[in-house]
Amino acid sequence: MHESIERYGQLCVGIDPHGFLLDAWGLPRTAAGLREFGLRVVDAASGTIGMLKPQVAFFEVFGSTGFAALEEVLAAARTAGLIVIADAKRGDIGSSVDAYGDAWLTPGSPLEADAVTLAAYTGTGSLAGVFDLAERHDKGAFVLAATSNPESQVLQTATVPDGGRLGLTVAGLVATEIDEWNRSRASVDNAESPALGSIGVVLGATKNLLDYGVDARSLGASAPLMPVLAPGFGHQGARFDDIRSIYGPLTAGTIVSTSRSALAAGPSALRDTLAAQAAQLAGALS
Numbered sequence: 162m163h164e165s166i167e168r169y170g171q172l173c174v175g176i177d178p179h180g181f182l183l184d185a186w187g188l189p190r191t192a193a194g195l196r197e198f199g200l201r202v203v204d205a206a207s208g209t210i211g212m213l214k215p216q217v218a219f220f221e222v223f224g225s226t227g228f229a230a231l232e233e234v235l236a237a238a239r240t241a242g243l244i245v246i247a248d249a250k251r252g253d254i255g256s257s258v259d260a261y262g263d264a265w266l267t268p269g270s271p272l273e274a275d276a277v278t279l280a281a282y283t284g285t286g287s288l289a290g291v292f293d294l295a296e297r298h299d300k301g302a303f304v305l306a307a308t309s310n311p312e313s314q315v316l317q318t319a320t321v322p323d324g325g326r327l328g329l330t331v332a333g334l335v336a337t338e339i340d341e342w343n344r345s346r347a348s349v350d351n352a353e354s355p356a357l358g359s360i361g362v363v364l365g366a367t368k369n370l371l372d373y374g375v376d377a378r379s380l381g382a383s384a385p386l387m388p389v390l391a392p393g394f395g396h397q398g399a400r401f402d403d404i405r406s407i408y409g410p411l412t413a414g415t416i417v418s419t420s421r422s423a424l425a426a427g428p429s430a431l432r433d434t435l436a437a438q439a440a441q442l443a444g445a446l447s
């Protein structure tokens with residue numbers, strides 16, 4: 162992921178085949194339509210940006226044919242050398258979530274991706290098996306911490322009552338635990354610390370992170386830097402120009418995700434739109 166960022170920058174396009182987009186692209190609302198949509202996004206991204214984030218939910222709608230379409234899109238992305246973050250938002254007790262890890266992160270698996278999104282409602286520790294698997298295969302995972310949606314506030318800003326972390330919010334606790342995991346692995350490996358950790362968090366760009374109890378200044382001081390998946394730009398209202406003020410010292414490790422605001426351009430203009438968004442983001446980061 163680090164190499165991809167160095168080469169192509171921090172933009173990641175979502176593959177979110179909403180019905181209205183399939184209609185606008187002249188594609189049927191079927192698994193075959195999703196396959197075509199996904200392959201066209203791969204084609205537009207290839208050589209333009211470095212990362213893709215397929216939203217698994219849209220493929221799941223069609224059951225086995227949807228998953229077959231997703232498998233083809235993932236294989237095409239791999240062939241094109243794109244980094245793929247499977248947005249599957251999995252979470253469960255450890256013995257079950259491990260199987261999700263196997264599905265999305267095991268080399269050779271039909272649904273193999275480079276990273277997967279996870280939910281920590283069962284406790285960050287329940288995800289440890291997936292983190293270890295990711296690290297073993299040089300892959301990654303992103304755990305929801307402060308999500309971009311308005312409904313997230315009450316739960317994610319609740320304070321943690323005990324466990325020696327009095328005063329941390331739920332979002333702050335998840336971010337702190339992931340940051341600690343990255344730092345512990347760097348010291349276990351006893352190798353030269355990589356620039357970016359293997360496991361990241363999701364921090365929505367629509368949020369004031371301090372209001373969610375996430376202190377980018379202290380988290381951003383860590384080595385290796387904790388990666389951040391940053392959705393909420395474009396359609397949900399956040400602007401690239403504000404990236405530094407949103408993420409502070411975490412900015413260098415953010416993966417900036419845009420779906421509808423890029424996909425709405427349509428298939429023939431998508432490559433140019435991605436190039437323009439990547440240039441705009443690079444400008445905001447310079």
Ligand SMILES: O=C(O)c1cc(=O)[nH]c(=O)n1[C@@H]1O[C@H](COP(=O)(O)O)[C@@H](O)[C@H]1O
Pocket residue numbers: 175177216248278307308309310363364365390392393394395396397418419420421422
């Ligand atoms: O994990 C995510 O990617 C995610 C987390 C979050 O807090 N908010 C969020 O919007 N997302 C996903 O990011 C994408 C955002 O799409 P757009 O709003 O169209 O750019 C969707 O696939 C969401 O499911």
